Amino acid sequence: MTAPAVLRRSEAVVFLVIVAAMLAIGAINPAFWQLGNLFSLLRSNVITGIMALGVLTVMISGGIDVSFPAFAMTAMYLTLRWMLAGGHGGVAVPFAMATAIGIALGALNAFFVHSVRMIPLIVTLGTAALARGFLLGVVGTSNINIDRMPPQLIGFAGTELLATTGPGGAHIGLTAMLPIYLGLALAVHLLLRHTMLGRAVFALGGDREAARRAGFDLARTTYFVYGLAGGLAGFAGLLHVSMIWLANPHDLAGMELDVIAAVVLGGASIFGGRGSVVGTMLGVFMLVMVNNSLIIMHISTTWQRVVVGVIIIAATALTALRDRRRAG
Amino acid sequence: MPPFLELRHVGKSFAGVRALDNVSLAIDAGALHCLAGENGSGKSTLIKIISGVTQPDQGEILFGGQPQRALSPARAIARGVQVIFQDFALFGNLTVAENLALSSELRDGRRLVNWRRVRAVAAEAVARLGVELDLDADVERLPTSGRQLVAIARALMSDARLLIMDEPTTALTRREVETLFRIVRDIRARGIAVLFVSHKMREMLEISERITVLRNGRVAAAGATADFDEAAITRAMTGQEIAATPYRWQGQAGVPRxxxxxxxxxxxxxxxxxxxxxxxxxxxxxxxxxxxxxxxxxxxxxxxxxxxxxxxxxxxxxxxxxxxxxxxxxxxxxxxxxxxxxxxxxxxxxxxxxxxxxxxxxxxxxxxxxxxxxxxxxxxxxxxxxxxxxxxxxxxxxxxxxxxxxxxxxxxxxxxxxxxxxxxxxxxxxxxxxxxxxxxxxxxxxxxxxxxxxxxxxxxxxxxxxxxxxxxxxxxxxxxxxxxxxxxxxxxxxxx
Known part of the structure; x- marks a missing residue:
């Protein structure tokens, strides 16, 4: 291979694919390039993106997490119920609470993965079922509609960075949740790349035994990665319902596939030890854009699942090939 | 001068099975010592005792003539004992530089990673070994011999006085073994003792100054390498003579298989x-x-x-x-x-x-x-x-x-x-x-x-x-x- 080093990085490949896809979609339907569509595309990145940051960290450590959508809904729903029952308001406290519930649930994953030495996929499948079942059985199944949603949350999530009026007088705004996503992404990037805790995550995913011998605290690292994934999920769960003004305990089911697909697409290895925040953000953008564009190209939403499936298999095949070449 | 490390009458049992029995061994500072023995002879247990992973039931461990009680891995490392295991315990997904610097960063209790310092630390470690290594290459892309060099360089970073190498030549070609031996002699010249654990007699005879042979947890033979030949080592390792008669094919050339x-x-x-x-x-x-x-x-x-x-x-x-x-x-x-x-x-x-x-x-x-x-x-x-x-x-x-x-x-x-x-x-x-x-x-x-x-x-x-x-x-x-x-x-x- 004679490609320059920068082009061999999976981030660069995904970036070029995104550019090509944007040109193609724009050629089929020029409406793609309208400001309103681009802003809505960025807005759709926020929730998937925040959750993907947690999943990325888990995957680098050599684990996997399929429980975060269930955790997100549990943290969100418990927080909302608490707000409604006690008449609590505010923004910071509810988000802190949802995050804390997510962290606690993530710690449960870490306990089974680290202390009981169970396989992460099985653990998180189990805790996901547990969380969803608990939510439906104990807290109830009723939706919380816009009329009962705390207005401060709606107001917060509706904040816009800039707003304009499009053709036909439609309101076009760029959500202020985007910088929150970007800020979290920067924080996770710095954490993974520039702290010993972050390098411990890579070490654990690279070779567990070597990490133990080198003196890394594996328990702390495992609790950190699953706690981070849970906390980000809880935060994103509450943000999600604040943005769509509707809390439905069945929401986000199946989202784990999209997020894992995005993370793998961004170059993270299923086997652990590899992955980057930039790659993950590009992977999320790619996936969200494809889903979003199928809608504006009037392709049935059922086909979106097919596309997600194809993307997962293609991205995993590519990383598997890459890993095989490394090994050989 | 007392030897750098001395084991006196060390014994160890696991669940009633005697893994080591009355083993004594002395390694002088800067000596090249070979530990030989078949699988199950107690070599691994002995390494674990020296590196503080396992505590002996009987006997004493002395560093520089001073008895050492309750040797732990951390104390053994503080005394300068470094073990290079057969699997090297490296991180394939990380670069050479990071593999080299991680342990010392961790030991210094750092919370943040300064990549410039990581590179500088790694470059110094590689230079000290006198070899060429691409600091930015992922370790899993290196051949076995390269990974071994990284493991050796890492071990030497922490002020090592005794380097224990477990079967270091197993996956190396003859040429790579020669390079390894050159490096081992360099290390020795700096006053660092090397304990070579091996079962390859030719290599033991070539590299070492003293040989200790274990059999069934006991010292079967020990002495200066000059006093050993292959037959003597084999005898000590197996307790029997193994005849080296060449294979002679007596058949007639017919239809070839x-x-x-x-x-x-x-x-x-x-x-x-x-x-x-x-x-x-x-x-x-x-x-x-x-x-x-x-x-x-x-x-x-x-x-x-x-x-x-x-x-x-x-x-x-x-x-x-x-x-x-x-x-x-x-x-x-x-x-x-x-x-x-x-x-x-x-x-x-x-x-x-x-x-x-x-x-x-x-x-x-x-x-x-x-x-x-x-x-x-x-x-x-x-x-x-x-x-x-x-x-x-x-x-x-x-x-x-x-x-x-x-x-x-x-x-x-x-x-x-x-x-x-x-x-x-x-x-x-x-x-x-x-x-x-x-x-x-x-x-x-x-x-x-x-x-x-x-x-x-x-x-x-x-x-x-x-x-x-x-x-x-x-x-x-x-x-x-x-x-x-x-x-x-x-x-x-x-x-x-």
Missing amino acids: LDVRGLAVPGRFAPIDLAVQPGEIVGIAGLLGSGRTDVALSLFGMHPSYQGRIAIDGAERRIASVPEAIACGIAYVPEDRLTEGLFATQSIARNLLAGSLGRFTRAGLLDLVRAGAAARAMVQSLQIATPTAERPVMELSGGNQQRVVLGRWLLTEARLLVLNGPTVGVDVGSKSGIHRTLRALAMERGLAILMISDDGPELVQNCNRILVMHRGRMVDELAGEAMTEAALAERLRGLS
Whole structure:
């Protein structure tokens, strides 16, 4: 291979694919390039993106997490119920609470993965079922509609960075949740790349035994990665319902596939030890854009699942090939 | 001056089994000491005691003449003891620089990573070793020898006084071993003692100043290397003489078992002619990358686009896949038996039968009684040391595992056995057992054997002919009186 080093990085490949896809979609339907569509595309990145940051960290450590959508809904729903029952308001406290519930649930994953030495996929499948079942059985199944949603949350999530009026007088705004996503992404990037805790995550995913011998605290690292994934999920769960003004305990089911697909697409290895925040953000953008564009190209939403499936298999095949070449 | 490290009358039992019994050992500062012994002789336990991982039941450990109580891994490291394990304990997904710097960053209790410092620390460690390493390469992209250098450089970073190397030459070519020895002598010249744990006698004699041989947890022999020769070490390790009589093929040249004309794989090796008679053991020597493995792989159907003709027992065959090779009676035993050959958690019997289940069917159904009997018979005839064929194969020692791989091929009624590094990583006693088995199979059953090996003495002792390959060509053949270890070493040295 004679490609320059920068082009061999999976981030660069995904970036070029995104550019090509944007040109193609724009050629089929020029409406793609309208400001309103681009802003809505960025807005759709926020929730998937925040959750993907947690999943990325888990995957680098050599684990996997399929429980975060269930955790997100549990943290969100418990927080909302608490707000409604006690008449609590505010923004910071509810988000802190949802995050804390997510962290606690993530710690449960870490306990089974680290202390009981169970396989992460099985653990998180189990805790996901547990969380969803608990939510439906104990807290109830009723939706919380816009009329009962705390207005401060709606107001917060509706904040816009800039707003304009499009053709036909439609309101076009760029959500202020985007910088929150970007800020979290920067924080996770710095954490993974520039702290010993972050390098411990890579070490654990690279070779567990070597990490133990080198003196890394594996328990702390495992609790950190699953706690981070849970906390980000809880935060994103509450943000999600604040943005769509509707809390439905069945929401986000199946989202784990999209997020894992995005993370793998961004170059993270299923086997652990590899992955980057930039790659993950590009992977999320790619996936969200494809889903979003199928809608504006009037392709049935059922086909979106097919596309997600194809993307997962293609991205995993590519990383598997890459890993095989490394090994050989 | 008291020795850097001294063990006095150390004993250790595990669950009533005596792993070490009254072992005494002294290592002077800057000495090159060899610890020899077969698998299960107590070498690993001794390393664990020196590195503080395991505490002895009896005896004393002294550093610089001072008794050391309750040695922990952290205290052993503080005393300057560094162990390089066989798996190196490196992070393949991280760069060379980070692998080198991580431990010291961790030890210094840093929370943030300063990449410039990481690089500087790593560059200094590599420079101190006097080798060239690409600091930005991912470790998993390095060859074994490169990974070993990273492990050595890392061990030396922490002010090491004693470097323990566990089987350091196992996966290295002869040339890489020479580089390693040069580095080890450099390290020694800086006053750092090296404890070489090995079962390769030639290397022990070449590198060390003192040798301690363990057998069944006791010191079987100890002294200056100058007082030892191969026979003495073997005697100490095994407790018996192992005769080194060369293999002589007595048969008459008839229809060859394997007759190869103009066999070539473009880009891998040039056309070769080769004939092997039933009962012959033919060696292939050559440096790594000489094409010798590709010859074996093409005979086993793994280079389907080969050119030339292959005839088995006089009948020309086209071997374009592994099943076709097996159908021709060709068996291939790869070097890395653990990852390429065996199902580690499955029973010995199942492993033995894995290639030949088709032979034990009746109307499409498996005849488990007949298959089981065949497996048990094979366990007996190969003298695989196990109470029953139902034990998982991973419980066996390396030598016995290798016999299971051999046994599997024998059950397929192989007529030509191609071996690649048949005794890599196998201790002396098992090694001679495998050699005995191979020679008996060739002599008594008329099996034809092609043996590829880096181990010159192994080839000279067990082959009746040795072919030398270099850069994809057959460049030489040794047979009869001309086939000596010295002659073979001479030929190999001449290649570059």
